[in-house]
Amino acid sequence: MSNIGWKDVLADEMPDDLAHEIDIFEGQMELMGQGKLDEKVFAETRLRRGVYGQRYDNGQRHDGFESRELEFEELDRIKGPDTLWHAPGMMRIKVPGGGLTSEQMDVLAQVADEYSDGILHVTTRQDFQLHFVHIEDTPDLMRRLASVGITTREACGNSVRNVTCCHLAGVCQTEAFDATPYADAFAQFLLGHDDIQDFGRKFKPAFSGCEAEACGLVMMHDIGYLAQIKEVDGKPKRGFKVFVGGGLGTVPHQAKVLSEFTPEEEMLPEIQAVSRVFARLGEKRNRNRARIKFLVAKLGIEEFRRLVEEERKTLPHDDRWTAYLDTLPHYEEKPTRPPTFLNGQVQNSEFNQWLETNVYGQRQEGYSVVTVNLPLGDLTSQQTWELSDIARKYVGDNVRTTVEQNIVLRWVSDSDLPSVYEELRAIGLGDPGAGTIVDITACPGTDTCKLGIASSRGLAGELRTRLTAKSASLPDAIKDLKIKISGCFNSCGQHHVSDIGFFGNSRRSGNFKMPHFQVILGGKWRDNAGSYGLAVGAVPSKTVPEVVDTITSRYVEERTKGETFQEWIGRIGKKEARSIIQPFMKLPAFEQQPEFFSDWGDPRVFSLGDIGIGECAGEVVSLFSMEISPAESEAFEAQIALDEDDPARADALAYSSMLKAARALVRTQFLDVGDSPDRIVEEFKSRFFDTELFFDQYAKGKFGQYLLIRHRNPNPNPDNDSAHRLIEEALLFIEATHACESRVGGNVLVEI
């Protein structure tokens, strides 16, 4: 034993560039410790190394009764604005296309138990996240990962995030061709590229092989590539249909087609041109409108395309654009075992159930893809190295993470399936139900995320437990429905593209806040995230299991033969859909049902109202509560109008709903505001926006701007897209109004 560190031990095993970058980061940490770096600069620096903040890292934690200071040592030492140096954080680890080797899994498991809590979490971008990591451990953590070819560079921050790719690419029955080597080339080309260093916001790419499947979900990405083969001069030519400007987030956008067919040799120069246009013209000051989707929407896809084409002409040649093409003929995955067949061997019912849901027959005969169904995307360090042993034995390095927070073993020889199943079961990873209603996706939510409003993981765990318990009796019609949950409006759980989605918010009942989830119905996972669902109403968190039961029961009862969930929702309409959840939308008083005021898996009282003890009375509701209700109704009416193909009315109703919400808020301070839109907006701006009372801690004034912009610039000819966007904005504005009122506290009460 000596004083040598991982830096010395791994010096010959790390790629030079990664080793150098980690050294630089360690130096920056030192400078920050000495107060020689600007806090914002260091924050962005560490984010671009994957070193992320985590809940309570501002040193405050609400214990159910009051917010208390966490007494870390060196409270004046920070690692970014309002972020304490010694508070634990999250480490995000990029895994391009989700591809893993057994050796990488071993090292991931080891760093998880030495630097984290021994739990590896798979994200919806095929990354891994480790939580409760101390910043001073991060350089060594990065070095150990670098020694097996993993980088955390640009896993967070205003950069190109992990490149996702369908986990079936290369073995899929329906793909045009294997997008994997293209995704790899894309990731390598852009990692640390000069042209991506000045983005105003993050940038998420995805690759798909099939149009009709969910595949890489290209329609919801900043840039998406859909593999296509086109005949050119009588010969098949590989390329991509390229989509740009999609995204979920607070206001979801469907991507637009940038190019119907980009030949493979143009893929990298084209993305370089896109990057330059985005860096030059994308919003920088207002980060809430800085994603490329806003730039594409602002310019229009035709003008954006023209700018990209012009930019392309100015790019100096780079050999890397096409160098990777020479390697493509040699790209292959090697199975560990020869192809075999199950040959109708009789198996037990548990195996057959698992076979039905967790095994996908590859296009290569005799091989299958096995999905390891991870509960909430989690596995332990021990499970990880045990899984890596299973991988070594049966599939070698053919392992990938998935965007549904699972892991797949590819190239399993079919006669090995029973053994693989038994070995997975032995390590607690043999659950059936992958990709079904029990396989629920959830972002970290309030467990660890600074932005989380409600407990997405707590809810997902509860739903998983309940649905699994009755999975054998679930009707076939609902078995394959997707449930996806986000802890807030930021959509990390991808709730917009699920059959039944939820995102966390809160409501006030008396003087207490109650965790809620907004219900989103009818989103489409297939067709590369083909369409987004719309919100139908918010329900208390504790009612969600019943809400799911009620919605799915209605679907089973009312569906016509072959009717999908999206089709059913489309047929009954949003109004009827809302009526299904209406009975759950009532808010009980704290004294009636105190359990409604804490979240799943967290016994703390969710929140205390700012009005204070003594003003809590079940017979009294605030004026605000009375007046905000019509605003919510109007926003809902706007959705109906959109369904009825009346964008002008939808636009007007959405705008009106924002005005009503603003009026309700203004009247907590100024009762005589009147009904004039100009006056309402003027008072709202001066009292709540300019004073920043309306500002969200993280979104700042973003939601208030929705009203101000719409009031200032009415759209003379709204179309479906713009009306849809305004409705989403109106819903968020109303949510923000609730939040503001909860923070500031109204003082006008009416008796009912």
Added chain:
Amino acid sequence: MIAPHRLSVKFFFEDLSIDAESFIPVFHRWIRENVVPNELLLDVADYKHVLDGPAIFLIGHEADYVVDFTDAKPGLMYVRKRDAGTDLADALDTTMSQALHGVKLTEDDVELKGKLKLRTDAAAIVLLDRLNYPNAANGDGADAAAAVQAQLSDNLAAIFGEDATVTRVANDAREPLTFKLSAPSAPDVDTILSQLGSAV
């Protein structure tokens, strides 16, 4: 010998008549009431959905308390993450002492009392530091492991009784260096804690 990066001690439940979820409100209360002297308690993490693993964490700044089901052996694990001391002996003293305090807190907790019992006649000790304490079967690493074993044996016999033995667990080389304490004559927690002052 240098203090390991992290050091954990796990005591096993003798009786456990409650499920893991029952620890969640208890741990939240421990944070609120700041029940552990000299340690900053931060949050509760719920991983009860993973099978045979760490189920519920009380996350702290210096240490974590974990209701752990690894290898189907339910127990309370104390993971010392920082400020344990400068050498292995210091780290072991700090970790063992705080782990036993954790056992007592758990057994005496108002919500848990009578519903569980932790054994003191056995424990698992893990050095989470593959740089300084690799889990090697041969060579320098094996020699170092033998030296650690000797030190653990000396230190723990003074606390858990002269017949206490420490053996190295023959686990996979990727896993951390792990030892098993067997102490057939170990006294109860109160007695051990009262002895600790003079033993360490």
